[in-house]
Every structure is written in C-alpha cells, then in structure tokens.
Amino acid sequence: MTDSTSGLDIDGGGAESMAATDFALDAPVTDLAGAARAAIGRIRGGELGSLPALLAIAVLATVFGAANPESFLSAINLANFLEQASSVIVIAMAVSFALLLGEIDLAAGFTAGVSAAVLATRLQEWPLIPSVAMAALVAIALGLFTGFMVARVGIPSFVVTLANVLLFQGILLLLVREGGSVRIEEPVVKDLVGANLTVALSWAFVAIGVLAYALLLMRQRRAADRPTPWSVLIVKVGALGLGAVLVTAILTANRAFPNAPEPIRGLPIVIPAVLVLVVLLNVLLNRTRFGRHLYAVGGNPEAARRAGIDVTRIRLAAFTLCGLLAGIGGAFLASRVNSVDPNTGANDTLLLAVGAAVIGGTSLFGGRGRMMNAVLGGFVLALIPNGLTLVGTRDIPLLGTVEFGSSGVKFICAGAALLLASSVDALSRRRTP
Amino acid sequence: MEPGPGRPLVTLTPIHEDGNAMDNTPMLEAVGINKTFGSVHVLHDVDFRIHPGTVTALVGDNGAGKSTLVKVIAGIHQPDSGTFRVKGEPTEINGPRDASRIGIEVVYQDLALCENLDIVQNLFLGREVIRRGFLDEHAMERRARETLASLGVRTVKSVRQPVAALSGGQRQTVAIARAVLWNSDVVILDEPTAALGVAQTEQVLALVRRMAENGLGVVLISHNMVDVLQVADRVAAMYLGRLVADIPVSSSTTTEQLVELITSGRSGDLGATEPSQ
Numbered sequence A: 001m002t003d004s005t006s007g008l009d010i011d012g013g014g015a016e017s018m019a020a021t022d023f024a025l026d027a028p029v030t031d032l033a034g035a036a037r038a039a040i041g042r043i044r045g046g047e048l049g050s051l052p053a054l055l056a057i058a059v060l061a062t063v064f065g066a067a068n069p070e071s072f073l074s075a076i077n078l079a080n081f082l083e084q085a086s087s088v089i090v091i092a093m094a095v096s097f098a099l100l101l102g103e104i105d106l107a108a109g110f111t112a113g114v115s116a117a118v119l120a121t122r123l124q125e126w127p128l129i130p131s132v133a134m135a136a137l138v139a140i141a142l143g144l145f146t147g148f149m150v151a152r153v154g155i156p157s158f159v160v161t162l163a164n165v166l167l168f169q170g171i172l173l174l175l176v177r178e179g180g181s182v183r184i185e186e187p188v189v190k191d192l193v194g195a196n197l198t199v200a201l202s203w204a205f206v207a208i209g210v211l212a213y214a215l216l217l218m219r220q221r222r223a224a225d226r227p228t229p230w231s232v233l234i235v236k237v238g239a240l241g242l243g244a245v246l247v248t249a250i251l252t253a254n255r256a257f258p259n260a261p262e263p264i265r266g267l268p269i270v271i272p273a274v275l276v277l278v279v280l281l282n283v284l285l286n287r288t289r290f291g292r293h294l295y296a297v298g299g300n301p302e303a304a305r306r307a308g309i310d311v312t313r314i315r316l317a318a319f320t321l322c323g324l325l326a327g328i329g330g331a332f333l334a335s336r337v338n339s340v341d342p343n344t345g346a347n348d349t350l351l352l353a354v355g356a357a358v359i360g361g362t363s364l365f366g367g368r369g370r371m372m373n374a375v376l377g378g379f380v381l382a383l384i385p386n387g388l389t390l391v392g393t394r395d396i397p398l399l400g401t402v403e404f405g406s407s408g409v410k411f412i413c414a415g416a417a418l419l420l421a422s423s424v425d426a427l428s429r430r431r432t433p
Numbered sequence B: 001m002e003p004g005p006g007r008p009l010v011t012l013t014p015i016h017e018d019g020n021a022m023d024n025t026p027m028l029e030a031v032g033i034n035k036t037f038g039s040v041h042v043l044h045d046v047d048f049r050i051h052p053g054t055v056t057a058l059v060g061d062n063g064a065g066k067s068t069l070v071k072v073i074a075g076i077h078q079p080d081s082g083t084f085r086v087k088g089e090p091t092e093i094n095g096p097r098d099a100s101r102i103g104i105e106v107v108y109q110d111l112a113l114c115e116n117l118d119i120v121q122n123l124f125l126g127r128e129v130i131r132r133g134f135l136d137e138h139a140m141e142r143r144a145r146e147t148l149a150s151l152g153v154r155t156v157k158s159v160r161q162p163v164a165a166l167s168g169g170q171r172q173t174v175a176i177a178r179a180v181l182w183n184s185d186v187v188i189l190d191e192p193t194a195a196l197g198v199a200q201t202e203q204v205l206a207l208v209r210r211m212a213e214n215g216l217g218v219v220l221i222s223h224n225m226v227d228v229l230q231v232a233d234r235v236a237a238m239y240l241g242r243l244v245a246d247i248p249v250s251s252s253t254t255t256e257q258l259v260e261l262i263t264s265g266r267s268g269d270l271g272a273t274e275p276s277q
Helices: A013-022 A032-044 A051-067 A075-100 A108-125 A128-153 A157-176 A187-192 A199-223 A230-252 A270-287 A289-299 A301-306 A311-337 A347-359 A371-391 A407-431 B066-073 B096-101 B119-123 B137-150 B168-180 B198-213 B225-231 B255-264
Strands: A393-396 A400-403 B028-037 B040-050 B054-060 B081-086 B089-091 B104-107 B186-190 B217-221 B234-239 B242-248
Touching: A032 A230, A051 A347, A051 A371, A051 A407, A075 A108, A075 A230, A075 A270, A075 A289, A075 A311, A075 A347, A075 A371, A108 A128, A108 A157, A108 A311, A108 A347, A128 A157, A128 A311, A187 A311, A199 A230, A270 A289, A270 A311, A270 A371, A289 A301, A289 A311, A289 B119, A301 A311, A347 A371, A347 A407, A371 A407, A400 A407, B028 B066, B040 B054, B040 B066, B054 B066, B054 B198, B054 B225, B054 B255, B066 B186, B066 B217, B096 B104, B104 B168, B119 B137, B119 B168, B137 B168, B168 B186, B168 B198, B198 B217, B198 B225, B217 B225, B225 B255, B234 B255
Parallel strands: B040 B242, B054 B217, B054 B234, B104 B186, B186 B217
Antiparallel strands: A393 A400, B028 B040, B028 B081, B081 B089, B234 B242
16 A cells, blocks of 8 residues: 555455455355344344244243133234233333333333323313323423433432332322322323224225335345345245234224124224334434444443443433333323323333333343334233233142132233343343353 | 663664655654653653554553553643644644544554444444435445455454454454544554454454554554564653653564563663663
C-alpha cells in the first residue's frame, strides 16, 4: 500500500473477492437440509431461544387435550384462551424492555392497573380519544419515573419497582376507591377483548398478513449477498400460511353453544391487536439504532458507553416504553371484564407478566430476548389455568382426589414453569464460553 | 550516532526494509509531554512519534508511564504541557472524540465488546449505517467482511456469530477490526496478546503486521520481548516517566538489550545517561 494516509483499503475490488473466499463458511445454507443443520447447530450452541416455550405449549396442549378433548379442544375455548392470554402477553412485552436492559419491573401489572383506572374514570366524563391519551400519558409518566430512579438516581430496579408496587397500588386504590369498581361503557374499549372481526375481515387480515410476510422475506432475499434458497422461503411462508388458515377456519365457524341466540364467529380482535404490537416492537428492536443500542446496553453497558452510546438515555427510554406498553396492557385488562377495580393488574397478573417473558426465553441477565418470547410465554402461562380448570377434579392413583381447577394447583404449576424456564436460561448461559 | 552527555535520548531516522514509509513525516507527534497526578510526575518531557506503516513497540515496566502516555494521546488525560502534531500540523486533542476524529483508535486490554451481539453489530456499535431511518444490515455486513478480509482474518466462521461464541484471539481480532474500520491512521494496542495462547498470539501478531502493511501507524504495548522483536519496526522504551530510547529494531537488537532498557533505563550506548534522578 503506497498511500500511507488513507488507512485500510476496504473498498478495493481485491477485498471483495477475498471476502468471498475467506468467509466461505459464512453462508452454508443452500437447501432445506442445510437450514435444518444450521438451526440444530444454533440450539446445540446454547441458543435455545423460545424452543423450551414451544415444547411446553406442545406438551400442555397434548396433555390437556387428552384429558378433556371436547372442552379443551373446542373453538370457543381457543378464542377464550387467546383472550385470557392477551393482557399477560402485552404486559410481558412491557417487562421485556426492562429485562433486555438486565433490569426488572415488578410493578408493570400495577402500571397497567393505574392506567386502566385512569382510562375508566376519564371515560365517565370525557370522550374516547382524550381519555385514552390521558391514560397513555399517565403510563408514560410512571415509566419515566421508574427510569429516572434507576438510570439517574442509581437505585437497583428491583428496589425501585418493589416500592412502585406499593406506590402504584396506592394510586390505584385512590382512583377507584376501596372495594369499588369503575364500569366501562365505551364500546371501542369493550370490544378490544371480547369482540370478533367479521368473517370477511378475518380472512382479509390473514391474507394480508401472510402476503406481507412473504414479501418481507423476498425483499430480504433480494438485498442479501448470498440469498436464502427458495425452498427455505417456501417452507417458512407455507408453514405460517397453513397455521393461519387452520386457526382462521376454526375461528370463523360458529362457536356459540347450540341454544345461543346469536352465532359467534370471526377472529377475536385481540389477535390483530397483539400482532400489530409485536410487529411494531420487532421493527423497533431489530431495525433501528435505538433497538441495537438497547441490546448493547443490556449486554455490556461499559462497552456501550465506550462506543459512544448514551447509556442513561437508553435506560430512561426503555423504562418509559415499558410504562407505555404496560398501560396498553391495562386497556386489555379493563376490556376483558369491562370494569376496573383495585385488583386490576394485581395478584397473579403482576407476576405472570414477568414470568411470561422469561418462560418465552428472554434472559433475566439482559441483552437477549425478543417480543415473540412474551407471546409464547404468555401462551404457556394462560394454558396452565385454562387447561387445569377444564380438567376439573380427578382421582389420581397415590394422590387421591385432586382438584386441578383450584387456585392452589394453578399457582404451583405456574411457579414450577417459571423456575424451570429460569433454570434453562441460567444453564444455557453457562454453556456459552 | 553517539549519545553525548546531557542528551537523554537517542532518536534515529526510521529505516524500513519494505520501503513503505519513505514519508518521514510522522503520522502523530507528541512533543514535550508532561503530566503530573498530584505530586507524582508521571510523564517527563516525553517526545513520541508514530510513523505510518510502522509498528512501534512501547515497552517499559509497570508504572513507567506507558498507559498514561497512551491515555494522553487518546484524549482521556490532558497533558500539563506539550503539543501534538498530526502529519506535521499542530493539533489539539481535548478529548476522546477529538482523538477519534483525527484517526486515533485505542484497543484496550478489556476489549469492551457486547457478547450478546454478533461481529457485525459489534464492529458498527455506536456508528451504525442507517438507510431511510432503519439499520442497513447488508451494507454493514458487506463492509465487515471486507475489513476482516483486508486484515487477512481467516479464523472467523461467520460475521454473524455472536461474540460470546468466539475465542480470545477472535475477540481480539474483532476489537482490532473495530479500530481500523473507520479509516483510522493510528491504532494503539494495549497488550493484545497478554491473555492468548501460542497459535492465537501468532494470529494477532500477523494482524498487527498486516495493519502496518496497510499503511497505519501501529503502537503495540507489550511485556513480551519475543513478540516485540518479531513484529515491531521500532521500540520506544519508557523508564520512570521518561522516554529513554526510540530505536529501530535490527537483527542485532536483542531481548537482553530491551530488558536492560526497561529495568535500568539504559543499555550500552542506548538510553538515558542519567538513569535515575
């Protein structure tokens, strides 16, 4: 090299051809078998991701399906289950932003509760839009407060959010008064959890969704240096399409009981609502500078700081987003029962949200996790009570009569699932060098 | 050249076998640098030059002032007195941002990589390529491949591997590639082989050589004299806060000479005439 001032010649043609040979192993995926081998290799390397959650869903669905086929496997229970899972999923997505930083938010459930209470009380006097805006602002403010305490004051998030559990519960009690509850009459809020898309809209949504996924994969394929083979692409789109068509076919058939006055059919609105959130947050996490920096801060704050990232600002932003998302989760909670009381977001919701993210495969140690994990973990934690209730009371050899639908059994199962998931997280971390 | 009395250091004209540094203007000159921490005089009138296409080994015992000198050059510490010249032009270095703007990059011993991110993501961390508001992964991936290829890196399987899956030598490679990715002129490496095995050390030393061949001014801080003699064109030795020698490495340079310079500040004709004050 003769030009001593230009540093490295990284745009030269020579480098291009060298790159191709030096990184020949970089893109070994040329067919389906190669893709499968690559996936198995990643799992062996300790990148379990959401695999344990997928396994858990398969096992739970099989066991409950075998124990009570006609109730558990019915279309009405599928819709019911999705609606039960939705609020936990959204609050788990909120908690994921704290977890990605390596922090925790124990009070996300109460952030949801306070936001829901603001929404319900405002709706008594105000129209829809200002009420929603107010609820969102309050959720953002609560998140910003947590972020300030953690990132600027420097209190561990565990302590801050533990204090928040009491603080926010107090606010919630003041808003709805002890023993009271605030009813919601606003149809838009009531329909969020409970109403369905029409059959035509359901199919349109599925068609657009699958088409968008296919187009996205094809665009990525065009832009890539070494494109993924068509066979892998077709299998991916085919699997999604088949699953979506199957679920939609089940849910667009009438699922009302035989003597019901009106038929119930169509995709529950929570499905598109949650999916839109997942897609938006995925784009934010994986396609923007903010998302990249969030992962970096969670992985190694010192490295992030040296790379010129404003670590405090990222932490503040993540907790603020956590608050806003928890607030949206609050709307789901309120919509499910069409009212808000002092227990909205309290008790098990609070803990299930943290549990769902972790069970889905989001690491408690920061820097690893995706939005889809919250969805899968939420499914696991919603499947447990849903299935156990339907199993009912049974005689089990050695144990005698067991009331599977009781809260005791449900709590024990959910707790065991969380412990199991965190063990997988801790052990898979130990495996990577 | 005979160092006469009262001439504390020997500076010879750089000689290069590969002839790629005919340009005698140093990439970076630090002249008359003094630095005190409280009552401790850490740097004494240090003159340090970094030449293009040259590996300069910076040696010295613990506490000799190597790290402080590097931190002054990197803009982390402000010198009490002294000036900088970049390619002959007087320049101010008032902070790490100034240093990286004029093309100085430091690879610290603790590599400061994010283990959860892959190689490309680490290389571009904080300086991501953005297209229409979103990350341009393909542009970053291509440029990462080219940079690694230009450094002759052959040990990394995929630029999309997470850093957690890499060996120590590979991580060092990523940290070094991160430093050269931005057309930097000067790369300072703080003990890059300290924690590595034999094969990995060879790889990193080859990388150091390659950077100099690509025209960069490379400073290598090392305690391993075998490494220094193998890879360096020049050796700058520090002793008690003074730069006591800045000599070209030749076939007659020995480990013993270097060790003497480090431990006593002089060796035969080389080094300080008054080793202690």
